[in-house]
Amino acid sequence: MKMHVAKSVVDFSALDYVVLEPSISTYNRIETLPTGPDLDAGLQASLADPLWLLARQWQFNEFQGEDAGTPIDSRFAVRGRPVSACFPGGDIATAPQLPVAVSTPIEALIEQEPALARHPRFNAEAGLHLQRMIAHDGPASLGEAVRTAFALTLPAPPDPDSDAPGLLWHVVWGTRAIDAAKLAAALRLLRDASGNITALPPALALPAPDHAAALARLGAWLRWLDDLVMEAPWPNPSWQPDRMEYRFSLGAFNDATPSLRLDAGEYVDGRLDWSSFDARTLTRDPETPPPATTQHAVERRHPTPVRYPGMPADRYWEFEDARVNFAAVEAGPADLTRMMIAEFALAFGNDWFVVPLELEVGALYQVEDFKVVDSFGIEAAVHPSRNSDGTPWRMYELSAGTDAPGPMTDVLFLPPVADRALEGAPLEQLLLVRDEMANLAWGIEKKVQGASGEPIERGLEAARLAMRQQLTLETGDPQLVYRLATHVPAHWIPLLPVRKVRPGASVTEIWLQRAGLKRFYALPDPLAIQPGDDARLRAYKQFLALLDSNDAFIQQTATTEGIGVYLFHPRGRLLLEDEEQPVSDTDSLILCEEEVPRAGAVVRRAFQYARTPDGRACLWLGRAKLTGRGEASSGLKFDTAAHWQAFAN
Structure with missing residues (x-):
């Protein structure tokens, strides 16, 4: 509260001299000023106007009797x-x-899908846990027999420079790992109604005295695996x-x-x-x-009364929680939800009980x-x-x-x-975006699984799967070069608009059909590297060999007049129509057009780890779709003319 006292006015015509009376010519606040040597007066927080405090209590309806019990x-x-x-x-x-x-x-x-079969490293680590159990409590002959009968071979990646984790785990594991998925499938066929393993798989040749101990150890390992991992055969009927x-x-x-x-x-x-x-x-x-x-x-x-962080104090002169301050919430005219929450938290929060x-x-x-x-x-x-x-x-x-x-x-x-599930790093990440300049939609594979199952950056690999022609022009040659189409990275998969009738309806709608990008490369004769090849030709032949080695998602469809036509398919699983079959030109996934909005979408596959209500650990491989980051531009153009230096670079 502030007050102002004006100066006194004296009539000079009636007096022979002027008497200056004391006056207050500035603003003062009605509050204590602890200028003394101690803090007692300041901590008392005394008021000079108790009536003002009573008026504020009356304004807050603290004197209103509701005749209601607690x-x-x-x-x-x-x-x-x-x-x-x-x-x-x-x-x-x-x-x-x-x-x-x-x-x-x-x-x-x-969400469950095959986890062991789709992640070789996880498959090998599950087998390694069995080896630790055998080393702790025998029999010793079981470990060698399992490694021999159910060996897991991790092949080397076709492009070690792009798949460094695959090369690392290929060297570490080699042929010394156990195929846990294959072993578990064989053991499940030999269980009785109570879940006990009644016999050893025929591939395991063990001495007769070790059979009982081997059955006990394999049964304990299989129970551990079934309790930890949730997986089911693909296709998953829940996934659309x-x-x-x-x-x-x-x-x-x-x-x-x-x-x-x-x-x-x-x-x-x-x-x-x-x-x-x-x-x-x-x-x-x-x-x-x-x-x-x-x-x-x-x-x-x-x-009991409801309590939450930032709740106003019930009475005056109480210290409130400073971590949440609803009074400092900023809201515009259209932020109705934010204003409703702030008003409820400040005015009606003390009217609720739990x-x-x-x-x-x-x-x-x-x-x-x-x-x-x-x-x-x-x-x-x-x-x-x-x-x-x-x-x-x-x-x-x-x-x-x-x-x-x-x-x-x-x-x-x-x-x-699941309560607060832990999500691992994405094994596969796909961006669904719109490209208004090219009038297309794209599926951009950001991350895919490598040879070991670990994620690799698809963009780095796509840079090694592209090569442009280098031109050397003489003086007087034309300075413009015609280009049939501009270059698009190999991990950009086009989604073309097609007409289709929705199931259960009679109206034709626009859908998005996954297609493939074609690359045209001259095939030198011979294809093998010769001793007389120069550095450029040797690098080009190595590049063609790299395309042929990645036949899992790169398909050579035709060869016409020495020109090879290479069709680039998705490497990951999310854009495949049938994930269990090898990719081909007949595999064509069709997406609903409304599932690729202007904001885009991010689809990812990752491991999930959570605790069940009974305290058991649960691990599974699931998928999620989140909001994207807007539109994208591929720079795709057709029938363009560019300067020869830009074309060469």
Whole structure:
């Protein structure tokens, strides 16, 4: 508070002399000024105007009596409906039904794909763990027999300069590694109903006295592998290659109400929660017995006020948490969500109470018979909140379709999901971008798996898979050179617009079809390096040999008049229509046009590691699609003329 006192005015006509009275001619603040030798006066924080403090309390409605008691006790009951079935792909009629277990995260159940077979280094390290177990607790003959019968050979990469990790692990492992995937597949065929291995694989030749110890050691290793790694054969019915996302459904059964189906139609970012599902009706076999509905009766739970960082203090003269300051939140006129959160946190945060309740995941829950007793001993029934204007939207409620079995009001789904999963470095990373100048879309392979399974930079490899013609012109020759098309890196895969009818519809739409880039190179005669070849010709022949050695994704389609036509395919798995078959010119993946927006998209494959609710470690290989970084320009042009020096460089 500030005040100003004007100077006194004296009438000179009535007085023979002037008396200057003391006056205050500056601004003062009504607060203590601790100028003394101690801090006692400053810490007291005394006010010169107590009425001002009372007025501020009145403005904050601190003197308003609401005649309301504080909740001190609550009694309620919770009814649960378990979710016990999973349908990959979302098609209930054709999809296989998988059991939903609390000990298995849904992310691992949906995303799992072959991990050992698609990562040679991980495959070898799983076999190395078996060797450590054998060295710790024999028999000694088992280690040599397994290395001989189930040897894993890591071949050298075709281009060691581009795939340094592949060359390193090829030298380290050689033929000394164990093929854990092949060994595990052979052992699973010999297990009985209880999970014990009853016999050794025929390829293992061991002395008879070592059979019992070998069975025990191999059984322990197989249990360790099954508990750690979640993998399933490919193709994964949940993965939708035309949309680069997962799709699945969960099923919940109940005697009293129709069967319920929870659809997750667009699972893209690798993280699931209750809001990822929509409620639908599930048609099931009436002879299948439904799981029993669980009833959780809770009595005498003490409500506690909600507390969160940055919450305003209840009274004056309390130090607040400085880590979060909602009063400093900046919001523009269109930031309605930010302003609503700030207003709620500052004005209405102290009106809420928390009642702790522990429930098992993997079920749908509904609160029943909720009663609260306040500090005056009055018992009141608490009903679900409703919007005053009658709109059906409510917080923490599943979205229900038109075919949902009745209203899904006041139902909360607790899915068995992974809590804070650790994601490894991307084994494969793909950018889906638009190129408005070329009127195309591109799939840019940033990272792919090398010979060892470790990621390599595709751009560095693509630079070694391109060579331009070098021109030397004499004086008087034309200075402009015609170019049929400009150069595009080998890891840029074109996505061409095509017309296609969407399944279940009759309207023709624009889709994006994966194509390949062709390169034309002159084939010298002979192709082999000769002693008389100069440095340029020798380097060119080595370059052609490098193209031929990468036949896994580079295909020589034709040879016409000494010109070889090389077709460059994707090296990774994300742009393949059939990931288990060798790439060819007939493999043509088709993407939905809306899945490549103007902002682009980033699709990646990586290992995921998480703890299950029962404390078990879980490892799987999954995929995720995130928002991209905008448009890109390939610089692709046709029928251009350039200066010969620019063409040569």
